[in-house]
Amino acid sequence: MSTNKVIHALYNDDDILMDAVKKVKAEHHHIEEVFCPFPVHGLDKAMGLAPTRLAITAFMYGITGLSVAIWLTWYTMIADWPQDIGGKPSFSWASNMPAFVPILFELTVFFAAHLMVITFYMRSRIWPFKEAENPDPRTTDDHFLMEIPVNGNEEELKALLETTGAVEINVVETH
Secondary structure (H helix, E strand, C coil), rough: CCCEEEEEEEEHHHHHHHHHHHHHHHHHCCCCEECCCCCCCCCCHCCCCCCHHHHHHHHHHHHHHHHHHHHHHHHHHHHHHHCCCEEECCCCHHHHHHHHHHHHHHHHHHHHHHHHHHHHHHCCCCCCCCCCCCCCHHHHHCCEEEEEEECCCCCHHHHHHHCCCCCCEEEEEEE
8 A cells, every 4th residue: 555645735815826826837846636615717727727628518418408309399299199289280390399499498408407417426526425535624614725746855845835825734645
């Protein structure tokens, strides 16, 4: 069983954290993770993370929902059980499409929303009954934590982080 050291630098302001991330990245150190109590605009770009493709996934899920809705309205109202409602017979889907718009919209949103939640949990590796990986409970309240792996440069990293405005710097063993 191998152990690795990481440095946890705690900050109490998001602007100070952003400056610290930029300074650490400028010194070519790898930031493993940043734990925040709320989303910080621009943090992903400052850390050098690749842009997400979740919007494309959401669009594909919406198209899937729309396709299911088109098939469902055609099958139930045209093919399986056509009805003469108010003197308007159901001979074709296109002529009755305006009545189906709410169904098309609702199933598009339903598929996109529900499948995106499942995708988010899978992508984040948040499984049912999984234990939290938060290294410090203060990050759920009012502190920000930057986690940097130590590769034989512990003193150099600590000296760098002291210049960034960290309120606390801890060296932690991970398993």
